[in-house]
Amino acid sequence: MKIALLAGDGIGPEIVAQAERVLLYFKQEGLKIELEPGLLGGCAVDATGKPFPEATRKLSVEADAILLGAVGGIQYDNLPREKRPEQGLLAIRKTLGLFANLRPIVLYPELVNASTLKPEIVTGLDILIVRELTGDIYFGKPRGIEYRDGQKVGFNTMIYSESEIRRIAHVAFQAARRRSGRLCSVDKMNVLECTQLWRDVVTETAQSYPDVTLSHMLVDNAAMQLVRNPKQFDVIVTGNMFGDILSDEASMLTGSIGMLPSASLDDRNRGLYEPIHGSAPDIAGKNIANPLATILSAAMMLRYSFNEETAASRIESAVQKTLKQGYRTEDIYETGLRRTGTVEMGDMVLANLQSQ
Ligand code: IPM
Ligand code: MG
DSSP: OEEEEEEESTTHHHHHHHHHHHHHHHHHTTOOOEEEEEOOTHHHHHHHSOSSOHHHHHHHHHSSEEEEEEOOOGGGTTSOGGGSHHHHHHHHHHHTTOOEEEEEEEOOGGGGGGSSSOHHHHTTOEEEEEEEOSOGGGTOSSOEEEEETTEEEEEOOOOOOHHHHHHHHHHHHHHHHHTTSEEEEEEOTTTOHHHHHHHHHHHHHGGGOTTSEEEEEEHHHHHHHHHHOGGGOSEEEEOHHHHHHHHHHHHGGGSOGGGOEEEEEOTTSOEEEEESSOOOGGGTTTTOSOOHHHHHHHHHHHHHTTOOHHHHHHHHHHHHHHHHTTEEOGGGOOTTSEEOOHHHHHHHHHHHHHTO
């Protein structure tokens, strides 16, 4: 298992270091894990002038899986767009064909009070957002800012081909089949042709999955329903931009975006695994960031890319036990519990792995 470690910027190196310790623990237990660090994002711009340098491209193409921290920082905000750290992330997703982004939105019972929503709304919450990741307005052309009739105009292109919609729909139907058998596809077909096609193709794909119940929802309504009654959802499938927005919204149902892992997979389950949160430059280097989303991303890696279900579940149980014991980073802290730093959180997860 050749794993590229791309720690990135801000809190990235701190949280990836804790996930690395967890992976090394399994290596010592006998899994054939090889870890290789690389540069992506702002740190890569600093070192090479490019957010996704050739060496990182090579490392990522050759790796069986990638563990990523986060990219971005205010010091890069004035760079030309092609040099922004985010471009490194978009480029690696596109280059590796990582079109299927799985974002599980799971509330740990221990964190029910950390959510801003009432306990009865979120208790037992377990949603999977399947976000298309290599198409849509993120990559569509033409795009740009130019002069038209004496003033600047900015424009992007929302575009999906049938085949792009079909392949993400298959991923979502298969996920729904493994779960409760319910899939909700989110679009804006009342306004946007691109998403009319989305709805048509998803509906057509449903014929291959008679055991899955498909529903459709407009994105504005979905945004509302996610905070009104989130437990009505099981699997949600949507395009790149709607998925970006809805997954941040959904993350807060679980108490903290600092808890949520993600997997971005190609058609052979080769993948990039990353927490869904950003680089949080304001808390970087202070040993207060929550490493659990990254540790849980390593668990997803073991499950999806390496079929190591036992190791993956063991990590998830160790995380849950750590929460049960009352250890809390700043983002999920509640009075009376144990305020814990980034490294100490890693220590506790490791201790709980060892004692299993
Ligand atoms: C995410 C992030 C990225 C995205 C940014 C950093 C480019 O918000 O993974 O959700 O928009 O996809
Ligand atoms: Mg996002």
